[in-house]
Amino acid sequence: MSTTRDIINGIIQSRSRRKSDSAKLELFMRLSTLERAFENRRELDAELLKYFPVALVACLEGYFRLAIKEMIDTGSPFLERSAGLLRNAKLDFDVLKALHGKQITIGEFIAHNIPISRLSHINHALSALLGKDMLAELRTVADRWSYEVQGNPKTPILSDPDGTYAAVSKTFELRHIICHEMASSYEVEVSDIERGFTATAMFLKAGDELIGETLNPNAPLTQADMNIEAGAQLDAALQEVEALSHNIKNRLNPERIEQFAKAHAAWRTYMETWAQFEADSYKGGTIWPTIYCGSAAAIAESRIDQLKEYLRSYGLAG
Known part of the structure; x- marks a missing residue:
């Protein structure tokens, strides 16, 4: 079982492996690299295609943990709303010492202790911080760049929210099977991987738009x-x-x-x-x-x- 010192060290080490503390910037760098690789998927062996669900879930987990950290560390009202997310976290002297010494932030500690192994986990945590149901909000989120800068009609990023949520959930399921089971008789359908990639990428972009507008309404776009x-x-x-x-x-x-x-x-x-x-x-x-x-x-x-x-x-x- 991990000790709180292990948790603190894990947070610090994870931070050291990022180029920035910006959830938006980290998502852009990681997702754009994945999208370029996905464009060349026809050249890959079927076994290597299984990497994409794993990488996508890593993006989901990494992005939303960092976004949760940003929201909480911004302060009110997100700090107060995060109280319910801390219920299962072990808060002892080592944690208090790390917080006092600014080795870690409150946002980092809470975000690290939140489970993000399925879509419902993400919705629970973000809904608590937003003060409203995240999945419901994502149904109408539009891309400001598209309609304000490019002049396109204002349309939701998710054209089929229910289909998107189902495909993201399937991606979580595939990742679990690939990472935790031998699954010698289980055939991973390429169509599930492709559908999951497109849906997860759009889900992340919609989530980033929602969180970005929540933290920095009408932020500069160009x-x-x-x-x-x-x-x-x-x-x-x-x-x-x-x-x-x-x-x-x-x-x-x-x-x-x-x-x-x-x-x-x-x-x-x-x-x-x-x-x-x-x-x-x-x-x-x-x-x-x-x-x-x-x-x-x-x-x-x-x-x-x-x-x-x-x-x-x-x-x-x-």
């Missing part, structure tokens, strides 16, 4: 708008960093001011260097500014917390 929005968020974070830095320097003696200035300059260099390192995975792409600003803003937010804590710890706040 890459240019995303770059502008990311830049504005970084500017706002850096303005707060500088305001706090100015506050601290006003309360220090000249010698300490010089020390602080050197440390702060080193932090700024680190922020810029690390953000560039992360963004350069997309060097030459139009998404580069969004990745750079997002990475830098995350570091700036941590710096804000650090400076606020310094002010509190040394009685400089106020």
